[in-house]
Amino acid sequence: MNTDQKVISVRNLTKKFGAFTANDSLSFDVYKGEIFGFLGANGAGKTTAMKILCGLSYPTSGEIMVAGLDVYKQREELKKNIGYMSQKFSLYEDLTVFENIRFYAGIYGMSSKEIKAKSDDLLQKLGLVHARNKRIGELPLGWKQKLAFSVAIFHNPEIVFLDEPTGGVDPVTRRQFWDLIYEASRNGITIFVTTHYMDEAEYCNRISIMVDGRIDALDTPERLKKQFEAKDMDEVFLKLARKSNYQE
Amino acid sequence: MDSKISIKDLSKSYGDVQALKGINLDIESGELFGLIGPDGAGKTSLFRLLATLLLPDSGSATLCGFDMVKEYKPIRNILGYMPGRFSLYQDLSVLENLNFFATVFDTRIEDNMEMIRDIWLQIEPFKHRLAGKLSGGMKQKLALCCALIHQPKILLLDEPTTGVDVVSRSEFWQMLKSLKAKGVTIIVATPYMDEANLCERVALMQDGEILSLNTPAGIISDFGRDLYAIQGKDIYQLLLDLRTYPHANSVFPFGQSIHYTDKRDAISPSELKDYLISKGQYDIEISKITAGIEDCFMALSQQNKVQA
Numbered sequence: 001m002n003t004d005q006k007v008i009s010v011r012n013l014t015k016k017f018g019a020f021t022a023n024d025s026l027s028f029d030v031y032k033g034e035i036f037g038f039l040g041a042n043g044a045g046k047t048t049a050m051k052i053l054c055g056l057s058y059p060t061s062g063e064i065m066v067a068g069l070d071v072y073k074q075r076e077e078l079k080k081n082i083g084y085m086s087q088k089f090s091l092y093e094d095l096t097v098f099e100n101i102r103f104y105a106g107i108y109g110m111s112s113k114e115i116k117a118k119s120d121d122l123l124q125k126l127g128l129v130h131a132r133n134k135r136i137g138e139l140p141l142g143w144k145q146k147l148a149f150s151v152a153i154f155h156n157p158e159i160v161f162l163d164e165p166t167g168g169v170d171p172v173t174r175r176q177f178w179d180l181i182y183e184a185s186r187n188g189i190t191i192f193v194t195t196h197y198m199d200e201a202e203y204c205n206r207i208s209i210m211v212d213g214r215i216d217a218l219d220t221p222e223r224l225k226k227q228f229e230a231k232d233m234d235e236v237f238l239k240l241a242r243k244s245n246y247q248e
Numbered sequence: 249m250d251s252k253i254s255i256k257d258l259s260k261s262y263g264d265v266q267a268l269k270g271i272n273l274d275i276e277s278g279e280l281f282g283l284i285g286p287d288g289a290g291k292t293s294l295f296r297l298l299a300t301l302l303l304p305d306s307g308s309a310t311l312c313g314f315d316m317v318k319e320y321k322p323i324r325n326i327l328g329y330m331p332g333r334f335s336l337y338q339d340l341s342v343l344e345n346l347n348f349f350a351t352v353f354d355t356r357i358e359d360n361m362e363m364i365r366d367i368w369l370q371i372e373p374f375k376h377r378l379a380g381k382l383s384g385g386m387k388q389k390l391a392l393c394c395a396l397i398h399q400p401k402i403l404l405l406d407e408p409t410t411g412v413d414v415v416s417r418s419e420f421w422q423m424l425k426s427l428k429a430k431g432v433t434i435i436v437a438t439p440y441m442d443e444a445n446l447c448e449r450v451a452l453m454q455d456g457e458i459l460s461l462n463t464p465a466g467i468i469s470d471f472g473r474d475l476y477a478i479q480g481k482d483i484y485q486l487l488l489d490l491r492t493y494p495h496a497n498s499v500f501p502f503g504q505s506i507h508y509t510d511k512r513d514a515i516s517p518s519e520l521k522d523y524l525i526s527k528g529q530y531d532i533e534i535s536k537i538t539a540g541i542e543d544c545f546m547a548l549s550q551q552n553k554v555q556a
Contacts, residue, residue, distance in 0.1 A: 041413040042384045141287050167411060168439050170286035170454065171542050172549060175500050182484035182501075198414060199442070199542075202503025221504055233503075234414055234442075241415045 005032040006065075007159055007190045008053065013062035015048050022048040024213040025062070030159075035181065035191040037201045040210030041241045046194050047163075049210075053192070054161055055079050067158040080108060083152035086163035090148035093137040097128060100136060101151055108155035122150055142173030149180050153189055160184065162193040166200065178203055198233040207233070209240050216240050251277045251312050251326070251401035251433045253298070258307035260293050267293040269456040270307065275435060280428045282447030283437040284541070289453040291437035292332060295404050298435075299329040312401055325353070328400035330391050332407045332437075338380030342371055342390055345379050346397060353398035363430070364393045367423055385416030392423065403427065405436040409443065421446050441542040452545050459548040464541060471539040471547065473497070476517065477505040479533045480524070489527040493520070500546060507543055 008030035015023040022045045030036045040046045051057040053066050055075035064071040067081040091100045098119060105115045123129045126146055136144060145166060153160050162181075166174045181203075185191055193204065201207050201221060208218040217224055217240055221233060230236045253275040260268040268290045275281045283291045296302040298309060300320035309316040314323050336345045350357050361368070371389050374382065379390060388408055395403060405424075409417040421443070424434060436447070444450045445464045452459040452467065460467050480486040487506055490499045497509040510520075517534040524532050539547075 041415055164411075168287040170289075170549065171441060171546050172500075173286075178501055179487070182487070186484055196411065196413060197440075199503055203501065237414045238418065241413070 006030070007032050007034075007067060008036075008192070009063075009065045010053075011063040013049065013052065013064055014060050015045075015052060015057070016060045021213050023052075023059070026215055028208060028215060028218055030190055030192060032158075032190055033185050033188050034206065035185050035193065035204045037204035037207040038192060038194045038210070039198075039201055039207060039237065040194075044210040044241075045213040046210055050161060050163065050192075050194065054082060054084060080155075081158045083155070083157040083160035084163070085148050085152040085160065085165055087145070087165055087167050091136045091144060091151065094135060096133050096135050097123070097139075097147065098132050100147075101154065104151050105154050110155060118154065122154070126150060142169050142176070145169060145173075145177055146180060149177065149184075153184055157189065159190040159192055162191065162195075164194055164196060166195070166197070174200075198237055201233045201237075209237060211240055251431075253309065253311050253402065253433065253435070255294075255298075255309040256307055258294070258297060258309055259305045260290075260297060260302065261305055266456050268297075268304075271456075271458060273451060273458065273461065275433060278428065278431050278433055280424060280446075280448050281433075281435045282444055282450035283435060283453055284439075284441060284444045284450050284545070285437075285453035286439050288455065290456040291453060292406055293456075295329065295331075295406050295435075295437065299327060299404060300324060325398065326401045328395035328398070328403040328432075330395040330403075330405045330408060332410070334387050334391065336379045336387070336391055336394060339378060341376050341378055342382070343375040345390060346393055349394040350397045355398055357397065360397050360399055363399050364396050366426060367393050367396075384412050385419070388412060388416065388420060389423075392420075396427070400432065402433045403435070405434065407437050407439065409438060409440065417443075441540070441545055444541040450541075452541075452548060454545075454549050454552065457552070459552055460544070467541060467544050468539055471544050473509045473547075474515070475537055475539045475543060476508045476510075476520075477502070477535050477537045478508050478520075478524075479505045479531075480529050481531050482529070486524070486529060486532075489524060489529060493523055498547065498550065500543075502542075507537075509547075 006029045011027050013023055013026040026049060038046055052059050052064065052071060055071055055078040058072065066078055069078040069081065071078065095103065101119045102115055123132055128143065128147065131139060166177055181191055195201060204221065206218065206220055207224060208215045224236050228236045228239050230239065255271055255273040258268055258271040271294065285291055297304055298311065298316065300316060300323050303317060311323050312326050316323065340348065346357055367389050371386055374386065379387065382390065409420055424436065428434060447464065449463050451461045478486065483501065487499060487501055490496055490506060490508060495510050495512055497511045500507045521532050521534055
């Protein structure tokens, strides 16, 4: 985290579905270039909060600014300033590498000329020049994920949301993926990431842990381990999540 | 009755893709054995062969002494298989699913309650809910009950903990321990390297091959190099600087530190520190550490790639 410029500012975010409170008065800030880990057990309310931050769902109440934009009134503008990638949904398997880049970049309003020049640079950097016209379905999983991340930040968004990005990849490729994240962070892109890999959480500058719709802990991995007298993030997480009242 | 598994030179290809390249593996009765590897390692192919759902291209395997190809019928009665994708009937209730699987094996839930009681008690409150409406952790418990309802001697679990949160994962491993105590031979596949330590023995797999076969402690003691954890203020810059150090053998980020091995047999940490300081790093801490399974996996897979 290089600056104190807030890129996400959340005050008392609450989201209710009928009688069920999915997000219970969340408050936190994320700073420019920060790698922010957003953790929680299945059902803790992560996806609900992430949808609101991406402008895909309205909160019930609260003041929420993302990339300087209001999530109630400036949703379309907001979507142009963020990138999104998840393991479940990222690239189109039956389009080629270049077709995917052109499709996503086109959605974000980039010109053909700009897309052409920038995609050549990107394929060079990823060592995928030879695969330019290959269908995504033919690529190994690790390549797909690196490409999916690069496509998600192709339009140079202020923030990129990564929803469990690296499941199932081999440990060497996972680290190459984190290299790309570090590099993006250094270039000023804010990274907002959810993951089930607790060891992966330790790559983040700061981590929040949600339990039953609330944020129960928020700090650097180092300080969380100290606070909970835990040897690793797994243990921190277990200590917090076991307090959960969540019943199916 | 013995419930060993013996696998000899087992190979399987799909078109040009060699999913399994001559696997040899013996698993003892009552062992809790782990197949550890990323997607594409061949774990699922191996399971589908053992579960008599696929035929091998070459090689053979026996389960409880039965030949996988010629005697597939008795194998199906002694085997419990939990596939990677949730494979229960989403539009049947929890109880209906369990009843269905019991009936397929010509048995009744009541006759086998002893086997599944600990797990069943956790999902019983939701027994009338549709399986499709359960949370991830609950689905996984139901699938385990269904795989156990005919009291198998051998249990194959394909990535039961993938995508499941840490709490449910830790509960799941507790259940496996108590099943092991009942004498069931268990093979569990997982991409989570840290779960290797919960198995008695593991095979580290990648690209259809076994990289190493040993106890978790044995794999770690085979690491064979001095491993250092290096910390600094700017992890990404530290990573780049270490990679350009001429003596660097391997440089991998591990959360808040970087794991480093050197090409030379013995190194002086202070020399490395001086190098990093000359690159503008500060607040450097270098400490010698014991390798984990993930360190071993990465070292073995790099070696394997060089040889290939």
